[in-house]
Amino acid sequence: MCNMPAESLKEKALFGSYTHPLSLIGHSYDPLLSAIGAVFSSCELIAHIAIGDAQVVLIGDGSHGTYEFYAHRANLTKRLIEEKGFTAVAVEADWPDAFRVNRYIHGGALKNGHVKSARDSLADFERFPKWMWKNEVMPAFIEYMKRYNDSVMRDTQDPSKKVSFYGMDLYSLHRSADEVLKYIERVDPEGAKTARKKYNCFERFGEDTLRYAYETQFGLAKVKIAALRSPSDCHKEVLFNLKNLLINHRKYIEDQMPVNHDHSGHPAEEQFMAEMNALVVRDAEEYYRTMLTEDVLSWNIRDDHFARALANIADYLGTSKSNGDRNRAKIVVWAHNSHVGDAKATDMGRRRDILLNPLGEINVGQRCREMFGVNNVFNIGFLTNRGTGLSTTSFARCKVCLSFLVTAAYNWDDPPHLHRMNPPIDRSIESVFDEWATEDCFVITHKIVTASDGKTKKVKVSEELSDFLNRPRYQRFIGVIYKRTTEIPSHYSKCSVADQFDAVAHVRESRGIQPLEHEDTWKGLIKGEIDETFPFGE
Numbered sequence: 001m002c003n004m005p006a007e008s009l010k011e012k013a014l015f016g017s018y019t020h021p022l023s024l025i026g027h028s029y030d031p032l033l034s035a036i037g038a039v040f041s042s043c044e045l046i047a048h049i050a051i052g053d054a055q056v057v058l059i060g061d062g063s064h065g066t067y068e069f070y071a072h073r074a075n076l077t078k079r080l081i082e083e084k085g086f087t088a089v090a091v092e093a094d095w096p097d098a099f100r101v102n103r104y105i106h107g108g109a110l111k112n113g114h115v116k117s118a119r120d121s122l123a124d125f126e127r128f129p130k131w132m133w134k135n136e137v138m139p140a141f142i143e144y145m146k147r148y149n150d151s152v153m154r155d156t157q158d159p160s161k162k163v164s165f166y167g168m169d170l171y172s173l174h175r176s177a178d179e180v181l182k183y184i185e186r187v188d189p190e191g192a193k194t195a196r197k198k199y200n201c202f203e204r205f206g207e208d209t210l211r212y213a214y215e216t217q218f219g220l221a222k223v224k225i226a227a228l229r230s231p232s233d234c235h236k237e238v239l240f241n242l243k244n245l246l247i248n249h250r251k252y253i254e255d256q257m258p259v260n261h262d263h264s265g266h267p268a269e270e271q272f273m274a275e276m277n278a279l280v281v282r283d284a285e286e287y288y289r290t291m292l293t294e295d296v297l298s299w300n301i302r303d304d305h306f307a308r309a310l311a312n313i314a315d316y317l318g319t320s321k322s323n324g325d326r327n328r329a330k331i332v333v334w335a336h337n338s339h340v341g342d343a344k345a346t347d348m349g350r351r352r353d354i355l356l357n358p359l360g361e362i363n364v365g366q367r368c369r370e371m372f373g374v375n376n377v378f379n380i381g382f383l384t385n386r387g388t389g390l391s392t393t394s395f396a397r398c399k400v401c402l403s404f405l406v407t408a409a410y411n412w413d414d415p416p417h418l419h420r421m422n423p424p425i426d427r428s429i430e431s432v433f434d435e436w437a438t439e440d441c442f443v444i445t446h447k448i449v450t451a452s453d454g455k456t457k458k459v460k461v462s463e464e465l466s467d468f469l470n471r472p473r474y475q476r477f478i479g480v481i482y483k484r485t486t487e488i489p490s491h492y493s494k495c496s497v498a499d500q501f502d503a504v505a506h507v508r509e510s511r512g513i514q515p516l517e518h519e520d521t522w523k524g525l526i527k528g529e530i531d532e533t534f535p536f537g538e
Helices: 006-017 026-033 067-084 095-105 138-155 173-187 189-205 209-218 220-224 235-247 249-256 267-290 295-318 364-372 429-436 463-469 484-491
Strands: 019-021 038-041 044-049 056-059 088-094 164-169 331-334 377-387 405-408 417-420 441-444 446-450 456-460 473-476 492-495 503-510
Touching (some): 006 429, 026 441, 056 067, 056 364, 067 377, 088 095, 088 295, 095 138, 095 173, 164 295, 173 189, 173 235, 173 249, 173 267, 249 267, 295 331, 295 364, 364 377
Parallel strands (some): 056 331, 088 331, 377 503
Antiparallel strands (some): 019 441, 038 044, 044 446, 446 456, 473 492
């Protein structure tokens, strides 16, 4: 006999009526991408397609170490590229590292030769956490993008239809500064001397960005260089180099046009690459200068950088047609749920300090809705409950199936481990999916409706559904570090899911992502968490 209250039974039925089965078979994404009914309004046909004609689709993950999240994002992105004309994938990765991938999928060369393979295109991902992009899913997806671009050029000869791959993070301060200097030395040797002097500001701090953070925050640098009567940080210097690139934008491009250089990119692309690296240096300097004492501000600086990167990518690709016409660039974004879901619908965004942080935490999901328009942005979140943690090569031999595993590090710069996740806590959105859904599924909370006159509007799928999902519930956020013993304060925040995401997916049983490199292979769990014979049970 069921003891569930009548109100809960009604809510369960409501929830169940709006769930769609989810699998890695391509057609399971149809409710997001295909017409699912039509109505007439004012004698005009309105097509109901969830993603509709969105310009930006953000696809999140509840952890950076779950195979299914990467696999679903790759599959869904393929369909967005092929069926919706998306021409860029922007990921939570550093700009110069990701640009090597971009060179490969466009068939281009690097200064030291061609990129040999999809796996080789990931070679520049050398900073922790390498497994976030050097993992089992990425080579096949990168190879797909290369084949797609080859077919575009074979069938249409229109480079504006090719797909590009970019990073939008800001941790590559020194690497990006080096890339800027290499570019300016090639196009403006005299100007490069000044640019190098400006970036030499960082030399007294060494390559350690944490040292820069300590010394600029706590005044140590001021004491050391007081005799030089120079500021304690490098803000003015990095701003100068960025402004100089922007001022000379047209000149540098035109000066390169008659030159046969050994880079694969068009001069406009080379200039864009340099400007983006200079933007990284500027924003990274501000991020590290504030990270130790103003965590909310540094978070906002980073996500504002994500948003600026996306705006610049859209502007660059939107003006890339050879005839000068402006085409509307459509971008897929891969990042963590904490970045992708609208921060205004989370406790992180609701917490405000009148003096220090009047706006609370923001994120790129919120900024995209503000920049591109809420009717042109679709946010998708991915959640999970429990997992096996096994690689595909391990399943056949495994005699013991251990639940609740995710790939993550114990601390920053540590190697990845298989961590046993705690079951989701009561009153969390994960527990609702786990108790009320019998399979992997997703729920669509909003649709982008397009009328025959071309105008779009985002509408709720159901007021009742939104009211139910918007009740503040805990949601688990696991990044590259997992703190099992302090999971609730470390990894949970209350969210209103229907306002946070336009669709939310739940994977009941997932496994840890497998790193590609030998030194990053799983190191096992701490003693007492797992049998020593795992994964083979021998």
